[in-house]
Amino acid sequence: MQTHDKAYLSVRDLIVDYTSDGAVIHAVNNVSFDLYRGKTLGLVGETGAGKTTIAKALMRILPDISAKIISGKVMLEGTNLFELDEEEMRQIRGERISMVFQDPMTALNPVMKVGDQIAEVVSLHSKVSYEEALQVAIKMLETVGIPAERHIEYPHQFSGGMKQRVVIAMALACNPDVLLADEPTTALDVTIQAQVLRMINKLKNEKETSMILITHDLGVVAQVCDYVAVIYAGEIIEYGSKEEIFRKPSHPYTLGLFGAIPKLNEDVSRLANIKGLPPDPSNLPYGCKFHPRCSYATPECSEQSISLLPIQGNHLCRCINIGKMSKKEHTNGTSC
Amino acid sequence: MSRNSNSKAIIKRLMKNKAAMFGLALFVILIFLSLVSPFIMKYSYFEMNPSAMLEGPSWEHPFGTDDLGRDVLSRILYGGRYSLSIGISSVVVALSISMVVGSIAGYFGGKIDNIIMRLLDIIQSVPGILLTIAISSAFGSGFDKTVLAIGLAQIPSFARILRAAIMNIRKMEYLEAAEAIGAKRYRIIFVHVLPNAMAPLIVSATMWIANTMLIAASLSFVGLGVQPPTPEWGAMLSAGRAYIRDYPHLVIFPGLFIAITVLGLNMFGDGLRDACDPKLKN
Amino acid sequence: MAPVVEVKNLCKYFNSRRGLLHAVDGVTFSIDAGKTTGVVGESGCGKSTLGRTIIHLLDSTSGDVFYKGRNITNVRGNELRQLRHQMQIIFQDPYSSLNPRMTVEATIMEPLKLYERMTKAEMQKETDRIMELVGIENRLRMAYPHELDGGRRQRVGIGRALSLKPDFIVCDEPVSSLDVSIQAQILNLLQDLQDEFDLTYMFVTHNMSVVRHVSDNICVMYLGQMVETSPVNELFDTPLHPYTKALLSAIPSTDIDNQKELEIIEGELTSPINPKPGCRFAKRCKFAVDACHQPQKLEELLPKHFCACCRARELNGL
Amino acid sequence: GGNAEAPSTAQDAGPKEIVLRVGIDADPGTLAPFVKSGSGFATISYTLYEYLGELSEVGGVLEGYIMKEYKEVAPLVYEVTIYDYVHDTAGNHINADDVIFSIAKMKEMGGSGNMRYIDSFEKVSDYTIRLKLNSNFVGGLNKVIASCRIVSKKAFEASKDGMATTPIGTTGYELEKYVPGSVVRFRKTNNHWQKDASKLATLQAANPDVIEYKIIKESAQMAIALETKTIDLAVNMSNIDAQRFMDNKAYTVFQNASNITNQMYLNLDTDSVFYNNLPLRMAVLRSIDKQGLVKGAVSGYGAPLKDFGSNQFPDFNPKWENEDYNDYDPVKAKALLAEAGYKPNELTLRIMTDNTPIRNKVAQMIQGYLMATGIKATILQYDQALFNNYKIDTKDKYEWDIMLDNTGASDYLVSMYRAKFDSRQYSNGTTNGVKDETLQKYVDRANALDGHSTTDVDNLHYYMKEQAYAMGLFSHITFMVGRDGIETLTYDAKCYPAPANTEFNAKY
């Protein structure tokens, strides 16, 4: 991946393992990417691909019992986050990088008033009195469209969409430079999702926040992201700008993914599907991790480790058979 | 039941848990020893020797002798039969009744549930040991009566555990599926509900076996429970307290065996719980 | 084509702590034989309740359900058990819909045991057939659900529903908890099965693109009521009800060339407890007028296209 | 006795107050005079109340307390006269009305079983009452006299709770503090009604200035209390705990032979194995090593019995001491068993006992002895309440074959025979179902006022021995441990210590 000197956050060679019941799970394998100021990177992939793990690794909030960052570095404006001590890292969390979690229903502390939960992060990172912090919190609530007087309420008094907004308000309260949004809308109804997506976009534009948006909804990606990284079995298998990925998906997996979603504005009698199942993360196949499911697989695919190579400019792909794939199928995949 | 389970998976996980296996091993060894003790011990548990009373531990009597010159080790090993079977049988008593009560309350819900729960409320508002003592004083002392008293007093809490588990399962779609394919109610309860709701009950029953020994000791203390000469550990412990200063081996050894049992069963129970709920592990 | 299932004015109310919860409130529609009728709507609008009430997993509060012309609203006991042969359900959650203590074989065989006077060998054979049909490898015969992935579990659920050879299946969000690649496999499977056995589906979901893909007809529900129903393409091309419109335009499109701003419906789903009469969407509807607070009637505004909105004609220029 | 002078250290500045803190092992429950008292109250009782009179010691002579004298006016009719200057600690004068009141109350409230021997009672004059007894047996009057606590009617009626917590007695002590279940403290009044020391009975002494009873139920705690010096005298210590103090200069261990002895009864109901099978009864009796029981059950602190009761009583014939009393003879026992028609290990007997520590051991040892003879035995052990129930309940057949129990008396050996073998008291013969006219005759003779001769008692003794219906096992010793400085302890006729009588030396 070529370095971009304006990269605000860059991740290099991130490897994360979990141990569970004695088995080692290779959740993230050699992931590198850059994030630019004011841009949004979408991480797309199926369940268990390692998306959340990547995000948590950046903030160093993986469960310390089971997870281990094997290697890698995360450079935030020249500082390697992995080299900071716990106290310095604490300063960065919430203030410079913050995160919106997958499930708004569970991401809020049920026994704390929402106002206090937002104020907490404010008072942790600025030297203001608690009163002032609470004022900031209330303002944040209003920004996300929740009436100020509801700051004394508890999470259970909010609907799912409002909770998600509170979570976002909390993440944005200290004007972070980087926002990690882990499936911020998956748990929500479409109408509410639309509200949240619009709000995220608005805040991002106003504050120039860099964002990593994790999702498996390609519609959301199309709506919000600038760059897209497709994750499969803990690896980035394709990377590029939104346009590159949507117009010219190159990796067979990405192709399959596009073929598998029913489209609103088009009729196909049968969905294209990817055969088989995602690999067992504790026992990943050698070579291309996708080759057992890939219809273009050749013997070489399982014999060598495949690297992520540019196809065109910044559009990267981890496949040795791109050239050999028939043109027709290629275009078929992009017909969206 | 042959289709019994995902228990296979639980057992597999359990087997991997060293602490749990250690605990189980302790328990099994105790049971084994209590069964074979008459054949391997030099002294029988009732053999008195007036010339060797209240002797401390020695090669001849590793755990010493008691006030009638009986070999404490033999008594303890043999007494395991009583102690362990008090635990196991009172759990069986409690389990069988609370299963009926709990599943009726949990599955049918509504009014029946309400009535049962209110009755359990009443019984549970008498603190446990008091209840056991009260029941025990109604039945009198003796092995079978102690088993009954301890078992009956435990019914409310077991029934509640089961009911809670059933309430959880009631939300499961596989019950609806069973109904959708036209399964009858008793089949749904016995095939689909109970086997899946038993795990937490079994876990707490396991741990509770150990607790009965302490209850038995308490009952002996207040003059109920299994009476000496039965070499039940709790009764031995309680009876030995008169000698606690001069001949501490009379209380230390039964106490130690109770502690080992409690330790073993709790380790096993903890492991079992972890195995039933893999989430809890990490 | 005769409808397989007809629902007339079906209501299902639940008693809740705060009052009567109108989960399904006066729903009328019919499902054509061999076709798929999609039911969409936001979470909690009563889709699942509707499906379960139709197949008698829940007792209806009022209204009638007809199966192949026969009123089955009040069937009980053996009659109901016979009816189970013909109406089945596939569940959303592949984790909670399988008994964790039953093997794949036992799960699929259970309905056979309950009904058919089959010998053990016949049941085995029938199980083989169903497993092949839904695409479960024979080696997984003795596997327990927890050893299976979500897709395979869902296949087992489908197999269980199919083993009684039903005509009508309620699919309650069968793919919404599955990953896209698996989702496509299951949708294709359902489609193949329908073609092969001429099944009638009621397909409940909140995913508009899925519903578009699978359905022939579509019903849009809002807070327990049916607000619009029509053939699928018609609905997507010319939605009539303001809610349907809003719903459609809130879906982010994967078409990056024609990105449109998502339309926002302000506010959230209100509570279905003791609702006021009138259009339940009125509170969030930008076109709401006083007349909306009167009970709305489902009217056939276009051929086969029904809508329950007093302003629909006017707003759509009909 | 009765010397109230406490030898306090003369060198001290002022007269040092003598405080005696006594640990007792049972909760009196109440201080009321007419309530049937358990062992907890028995010790306290003498500090608080006085009886009409009491025996001077086990098997001793009747001493008047409040009673000045009595005379027999007709067979079984007695006139009892009390001192005319008795008053209680509140100053209420006591006269015949109070005595009548006290007896009536005692009877009504069931305070003493001995009240049943009173046929009628009435006032004769201001200080004299007439008692008519209903049974003709030796010591009957003693029992009645020694069971009547006397309090002032006025004081009793003034008390809200029947003197349960606000007792007023006639002794030299007054209640100072009472925490039910924990502490009872008395202070000497120096105003006892009996100023004439020569007329004081043994147990009427009032030596310590303060007596404080502390209830300590846990036996290990009793020893600890002595060692931590929170009590000065421990009542009823187990021999195990007492041994700890025996070689310790700082403590004195008082040993006293208990008047309560341990017995074994065989079931002689008509369906019992023992019925009509004298060899079997003998086999059982001969199996038991009484000396061994003493050693095992009470660590040697006791003596095997040579009769149903112990040798403390005046009517115990010393010649029995050297005779065989169905003593231990394992060889003979086996032979007797065979003679009785049983093969070894063919017979299983049920031994019933209560759950006191001593009899718990006795039962286990007897089980062992019987096994050695070839008789299997199971032990049925019940708590006191159930034990009494099963013992008395004769509606159905007995639940036991061998019963272990204890019996005590304060006056005569024959009282114990009367208590257990008088068929008039039991619907099923004797306490163990014996239906034997000869035995009844002997019991009656030995107890009769005009009987009770050496011959009568001998007849009873030998008949019982020959018939082997029951057997006395052993007597044991009770232990009181005091701290150094306690010179003597006095016991009443029921072997309870009377702390007010304690004598101290200079070291106290």
Added chain:
Amino acid sequence: MIRYIIKRILWMIPVILGVAIFIFSLMYFVPGDPAAIILGSDATELELNLLREKLGFNEPFLTRLVEYLANVFLRFDFGESYITHNSITTELVRRMPYTFTLAVLCMLISVAGGVPLGVNAAVHQNKWGDRISMLIALAGVSIPAFWLGLMLVLLFSLKLGWLPAYGIGGIQYFILPAIANSLGQLAMLARQSRSSMLEVIRSDYIVTAHAKGQTKNKVIYKHALPNALIPIVTVAGSNFGRSLGGTVIIENVFSMPGIGSYMVTAINQRDYLVVQGSVILLAVSFCFIILLVDILYAFIDPRIKAQYEGVARRKKHV
């Protein structure tokens, strides 16, 4: 909230009545005749019968039950002891303070010791801190209170002379019995705290708190502990019941004139009325503690408070 509390208090009436009936019936069938105890072993049958008659034992069950309930609940009179003839009510009132002081102290000790121990173990899950804490906890649950009590006395009273060994007086008299009686509960509380903390620590909002940059300790005590508190408080509440029950033993060991030792004496004497009275009183106080715990829930968890106030909880959708 107030209404909820009142409702709960009212509900206690039938519960306590139920307890009384239950205990009365239990004691009714107790073998062992108080008359035999009162009159001693040399009583004649005639005397026994007379006494039984006098004590009302020959009345039918229902008559006695109704009379007893009327006395207890209308006249607040538990009757008088068969043995001592003392008023049981007076006796209970006199003894109550000791028992409650002891039980409350036990609860305090077990909470003060058990919760930190359990939290510590959870935070250091599977490390030495955890293992040691849990070993202490296991030791705690396996030691009988009377044994521990005597050991404590030997050490602290006899050897060190720091604390009184028995009896009553200032608070120092309660320390050893309270420790002996509470160790088992402390251990249970530690185990409960550990497992509920472990559960909570895995929650998303704990990760959220870390992600805010909150310090480890604050996360534990500010975010995790309050959420883990409900089961902990529940166990603490039922521990109060255990403490009350434990007094039956510990009061005897330490010669404390509380309800427990009163009851043990009474059991051995078949003094039913005393046993009944003691059990009812202890049950009533236990009920109050449970009520307190229920009210405490509302302060710990706003969701429960909302429930009490009749505002239904957030709906949970599948």
